[in-house]
Amino acid sequence: MELSVREADFTDPLHANGIVEILDSYAADPIGGGKPLAPDVRERLVSALSGHPGSLVLLAFVGEQPVGVAVCFFGLSTFQARPLLNIHDLAVIPAFRGKGAGRALLAEVERRALRSGCCKLTLEVRDDNVRARSLYRNFGFSDLPVGDSAAMRFLSKALDSIEAG
DSSP states (O other): OOEEEEEOOTTSHHHHHHHHHHHHHHHHSGGGTSOOOOHHHHHHHHHHHHHSTTEEEEEEEETTEEEEEEEEEEEEETTTTEEEEEEEEEEEOGGGTTTTHHHHHHHHHHHHHHHTTOSOEEEOOOTTOHHHHHHHHHTTOOOOBOTTSOBOOOOOOOOOOOOOO
16 A cells, blocks of 8 residues: 655645545544534635645545545644644544554654644544544653643634624
């Protein structure tokens, strides 16, 4: 199996379709929420990623078939005054899970982060996603302690859109 990782070219239809199809495959999987991406999200996704400052999207290929994606965003660690790279999504299509695509994507993300002077990589993962948690642990990820305090938790709050009044 010839596996390679490349930065996504948002103008290449193969890359653009690969991003959408891989993320849709993950979203539709029970571990990803069990619902495919909404049609309007599928339509806007690549444009939104390409226009977002600080985005880095990598694709894993077997031959010329996209089989995995890492969607990352650069941020800033205020405690270190250095950039960080958040892995927002890491997904591999089911037929290629466990064959090295996720690890190859993580290795390339780490290489890009080091080259950019990042102080750390961050990500969030579901507690019940045992396979992903194992991959991340084996790659060196752990809960984030701050000083001598307890580990940090990743929280979110959904916002409803507010109509301009």
